[in-house]
Amino acid sequence: MFFQGSLGARFSDMDSDQYWASYAFALGERIRALRTMQGLSQAYLAERAGISRSLLSNLERNSYNRNRAADPTLSTICRIAAALDVSPLQLLSAGEEQEAQHDQSQESVEVGVESVPQ
Template identity: 60%
Template sequence: MADILPQSHWASYGFVLSARLRALREMRGLSQRRLAELSGVSRSLISNLERNQYNSERSADPTLSTLYRIAHALHVPPLALLPASDEVVGSRCSEDAATVTEVRAVWPAGPEDTARFAEAYLSGGPATCPPQFQPGATHTG
């Protein structure tokens, strides 16, 4: 079976995914280690995704469950991690890595979507939903 989207083309999508992941992780104030703890994936996998490297011959290619685990830990929709999520898949990703903090479809909906997590959450407390994301919580800026 022919490779419809060759590995060389996937690298452009992987590059934007890696930039989005890193930007969101840093925006939230998380270390790779803490994101790994919260998402239940290894720190080396987070590092590989952020470097867009699976091994010496391939770009990062995360599973669907990995993307959802990371999105859950970052409290963002999975769409926030996906490159060119509002476009038809092309031979190369047309999205500029500079746009990693915007998801054109539906996110971010408000300032709380990109707010830094509370220090207690960042420092290794229980892996529960941060206070600003609890039901009924309001964002105070």
């Protein structure tokens, strides 16, 4: 089974966990960056969002349990976004940026290999 990624890439079920882990890492980094830019503590942001501080901490660290990446619900993402006064898309767009950067670096590597004189 396949699913379509946000930038048109296809990922098999075997790759989906790895893809999500990378995306979740970017989400956590974005939440932490916005929280610290606004001078908010985890406890304050969690209270404002109506979630536990430990859940917020797990999301920022991309840690759900020892075996897989954090996996927040859409309502949790919306609550955090509202508490940060940003749109949910702003939290989620970090993953697309990371994916685009990865695609560009792959193209650079491929171009670099092709342009090496023989």
